[in-house]
Amino acid sequence: MNVLVTGGAGFIGSHLAEALVRAGHRVRVIDSLFSGKRANLEAVRDDVELIEGDCTNPETASRAVEGIEAVFHEAAVPSVARSVKDPLLSHQTNPTATLTMLEASRNSGVRRFVFAGSSSVYGNSPTLPKREDMETRPLSPYGVGKLSGEHYVRVFASLFGMETLTLRYFNVFGPRQDPGSPYSGVISRFITWMLQGKTPVVYGDGEQSRDFTYVANVVDANLAALEAAALGGEAVNVATSRRVSLMELLRGVARETGQPLRAQHERERAGDIRHSLADIGKAERLLGYRPRYGFEDGLRETVAWYRTQPLPAI
Ligand SMILES: NC(=O)c1ccc[n+]([C@@H]2O[C@H](COP(=O)([O-])OP(=O)(O)OC[C@H]3O[C@@H](n4cnc5c(N)ncnc54)[C@H](O)[C@@H]3O)[C@@H](O)[C@H]2O)c1
Numbered sequence: 162m163n164v165l166v167t168g169g170a171g172f173i174g175s176h177l178a179e180a181l182v183r184a185g186h187r188v189r190v191i192d193s194l195f196s197g198k199r200a201n202l203e204a205v206r207d208d209v210e211l212i213e214g215d216c217t218n219p220e221t222a223s224r225a226v227e228g229i230e231a232v233f234h235e236a237a238v239p240s241v242a243r244s245v246k247d248p249l250l251s252h253q254t255n256p257t258a259t260l261t262m263l264e265a266s267r268n269s270g271v272r273r274f275v276f277a278g279s280s281s282v283y284g285n286s287p288t289l290p291k292r293e294d295m296e297t298r299p300l301s302p303y304g305v306g307k308l309s310g311e312h313y314v315r316v317f318a319s320l321f322g323m324e325t326l327t328l329r330y331f332n333v334f335g336p337r338q339d340p341g342s343p344y345s346g347v348i349s350r351f352i353t354w355m356l357q358g359k360t361p362v363v364y365g366d367g368e369q370s371r372d373f374t375y376v377a378n379v380v381d382a383n384l385a386a387l388e389a390a391a392l393g394g395e396a397v398n399v400a401t402s403r404r405v406s407l408m409e410l411l412r413g414v415a416r417e418t419g420q421p422l423r424a425q426h427e428r429e430r431a432g433d434i435r436h437s438l439a440d441i442g443k444a445e446r447l448l449g450y451r452p453r454y455g456f457e458d459g460l461r462e463t464v465a466w467y468r469t470q471p472l473p474a475i
Contacts, residue, residue, distance in 0.1 A: 162387070165189045165229045167216050167262060168236030169209070170197030172338045173277065173330075173379055177233055180380045182208045191216060191225040195238065195254070201337050216258040222265035231273040233383055234262050237306075240344035241281060244303035245432045255306030256313070263317050263325075271323070275386045276314045278327035278396060279307040280372070280437050289404070290372075290440040293329070293396050301432035311396050318394030326392045328382050331400035331439050335376030335459060336466035341473040348373065348460070351411060352467045353475055355418040365429035367408040370436045372400040375459025378452040385448035400439035401452040413457065417464040 164181055168174040169190030174197070181188045182205045189210040190202065202209055214221035216236045226232060237255045238244075244251035259276065266274050281304035282297045299305045311327045318325040332346070340349035354361040382399040386392070405413075408424070415422040444450035454462075 162230045163187045163189070163228055164231045164233065164387075165191065165225055166233045166235060167191050167225070168197060168234075170194060170199060170201050170211065171235060172201070172335070173333055173376060174233070174235035175201035175337060176335070176376050176380050177235065177383050178202060178209055179205050180384060184384060189225065189229065191221070192236065196339060217253055217261050219261055219265065222261045223269065226262070226265045226269040226271055229266075229269065229271055231275070231387055232262060232266050232271055233275050233277075234259060235277045237277065239303070241301045241303045241432045242430055243344040244301050244306070248302035251302045251306055255303065256309040259310035260313050263313055267317060267321050267323060273324040273387065273392065274314065274317065274326075275383060276310055276325070276327045278311055278329040279304065280329055280331040280398070280400070280439065281434070282308040282311065282329065283434075283437070285434045289436060290402060290438040291398065292440045293398060293443050300434060315394030315396075318392070324392040325394045326386050326389070327396040328379070328386065328399045329396055330379055331372040331374050331398065331437060333374050333376055333379050335463050340475055347407065348410065348414070348463065350475060351414045352418065352464055353472050355414050355420045356467060356472060358420065360423045360425045361411060363407055363411070363424045363426050364433065366426065367411065367424060368406050369433070370404045370406040370438070372403060372438045373405050373410065373456055373459070374400045374452070375454040375456070375462070377454050377459070381453060382444060382448060382450045385450050389448050395447060397444045397447055398439040398441050399444055399450065400441055401456060402439055402441045403456060404436065404438040405456055413460050414464070417460055
């Protein structure tokens with residue numbers, strides 16, 4: 162199949178692009194290189210067509226979807242904290258980009274559109290695990306943007322008959338996640354600090370918890386979405402359905418890196434949620450999805466990869 166991965170030079174997008182090439186698809190990537198890197202696509206450099214461009218530009222978006230049968234929309238500036246600081250940037254790169262890609266896809270006759278959603282749409286409601294039919298109440302502009310994207314994805318199915326799906330990713334981690342900014346994923350930062358013999362910064366008491374999901378599981382869910390029989394704008398959780406606290410995570414990173422456990426606690430960040438855990442029954446029913454990698458397996462592979470990398474000072 163001819164497929165497009167937006168944000169394909171980023172962390173998740175590059176793993177997905179690689180897996181799609183391995184599965185025999187013809188893969189095009191569009192990426193503005195805002196946070197993505199060409200180097201992330203090194204292993205498939207000769208097999209992937211890379212368009213350096215912005216998904217919010219309708220002409221670039223049209224060029225990107227030409228001849229494409231399925232779109233995986235991963236492009237975004239994926240940070241809660243950054244969206245609190247800069248809501249307009251978040252809106253532009255998140256829901257505006259999503260709508261622009263949907264509209265270009267519709268005009269070009271793209272059959273299937275799979276959207277990278279987020280657990281941030283659930284907000285802070287105390288009920289766990291999160292099921293897709295629960296109330297959504299995002300706490301940050303980033304979460305609002307993801308929820309808005311979901312609605313567009315659903316409406317493009319009901320109005321225009323596109324086969325669309327939102328995959329609500331829960332805290333993804335793995336090789337290539339960039340630890341280099343204060344907005345980066347917590348696992349990438351904990352590993353980087355620990356490998357450098359520094360003390361990791363923990364916002365709050367560290368008892369907040371997440372359903373940390375190894376990137377290979379997210380790739381599996383996307384590949385399953387390409388094969389699924391019929392899609393009509395549904396939203397499904399993609400996670401492992403296991404809750405790990407930040408302190409538990411830190412102990413795991415200390416063990417894998419061979420470093421002593423230490424933490425410097427700082428004030429909680431605005432917009433952060435307290436606990437997160439997914440029910441993944443719907444993904445199993447709709448996509449046959451089951452996480453192949455557990456948290457510990459993923460953490461081991463991730464630490465092993467970071468050991469081979471030059472690490473930035475953070
Ligand atoms: N990493 C997670 O834990 C997580 C959790 C939930 C959802 N998501 C979603 O998954 C997707 C991928 O996230 P990631 O962690 O790989 O982040 P990432 O920053 O590594 O990848 C995003 C990519 O999108 C590109 N991009 C940004 N704006 C663009 C634009 N306007 N046009 C073209 N390209 C653009 C960036 O350059 C980057 O390569 C995002 O939509 C994110 O919101 C990620």
